[in-house]
Amino acid sequence: MKFSKYLKPTSACILGVFGLFTLSFVPKEKADDKIKIAKEVKMTFKVNVADNVELPEGFADTLKKAEAILSKILSSEDFKEALSKRSFADSAFSKTKKSCFERIYDDNGRVSGLGVYENITRNPKVEIEWVIKKYKDGEKTSVMGFSTFCVNKITSHDYWIKNGQYLSLRFVRHLAHEYTHVCGYKHDKLLPKEHKFKKGDDPAMGVGGIVGDIMLDWTKKGLI
Numbered sequence: 370m371k372f373s374k375y376l377k378p379t380s381a382c383i384l385g386v387f388g389l390f391t392l393s394f395v396p397k398e399k400a401d402d403k404i405k406i407a408k409e410v411k412m413t414f415k416v417n418v419a420d421n422v423e424l425p426e427g428f429a430d431t432l433k434k435a436e437a438i439l440s441k442i443l444s445s446e447d448f449k450e451a452l453s454k455r456s457f458a459d460s461a462f463s464k465t466k467k468s469c470f471e472r473i474y475d476d477n478g479r480v481s482g483l484g485v486y487e488n489i490t491r492n493p494k495v496e497i498e499w500v501i502k503k504y505k506d507g508e509k510t511s512v513m514g515f516s517t518f519c520v521n522k523i524t525s526h527d528y529w530i531k532n533g534q535y536l537s538l539r540f541v542r543h544l545a546h547e548y549t550h551v552c553g554y555k556h557d558k559l560l561p562k563e564h565k566f567k568k569g570d571d572p573a574m575g576v577g578g579i580v581g582d583i584m585l586d587w588t589k590k591g592l593i
């Protein structure tokens with residue numbers, strides 16, 4: 370029992386010395402590069418794999434990494450800032466009667482980027498069922514996956530879930546894209562061709578792009 374009396378100040382001292390030691394060796398610009406949190410969001414995925422699908426080696430670790438990075442990005446000031454600067458076609462909202470999201474427009478009547486941010490970060494803890502299956506029993510497709518508005522479930526086709534080419538980055542981008550759909554935004558098939566699926570006019574593509582860019586930027590800076 371007496372130990373705690375002595376242990377506490379000792380451990381605090383060690384931490385103090387350590388803290389100082391570490392701080393003095395962090396270059397100034399590195400300290401400014403720290404990830405700033407705007408609003409905590411934690412994304413977790415519960416994977417549900419079809420029997421005929423074989424996941425790549427290390428899948429669980431890759432997903433764990435992707436979960437942590439996606440949560441960090443959605444929580445960050447960088448994400449809020451990048452998305453707030455954007456606006457999207459006014460037809461991007463789903464016509465669904467479900468109300469898990471708010472229809473927020475900017476002064477020009479376009480879908481507000483800050484509104485997209487608010488909808489994506491509305492819930493601090495999100496648990497998603499991630500179903501991985503083959504497309505129509507092995508037929509070819511270029512569709513990576515799909516989701517339903519206001520349902521915490523993402524379905525993905527297995528053909529692109531292979532190791533190599535930054536699988537964790539592709540997970541992060543894909544899951545962010547699909548989660549944007551869950552939050553009420555659709556691809557607009559009526560958009561004029563020049564705007565179709567471009568970063569600027571489609572929230573799901575926009576968010577996927579922003580999240581991917583932030584992940585690359587943080588990787589370059591050694592932050593993740």
Ligand SMILES: [Zn+2]
Nearest residue numbers: 546550556573
């Ligand atoms: Zn999509």
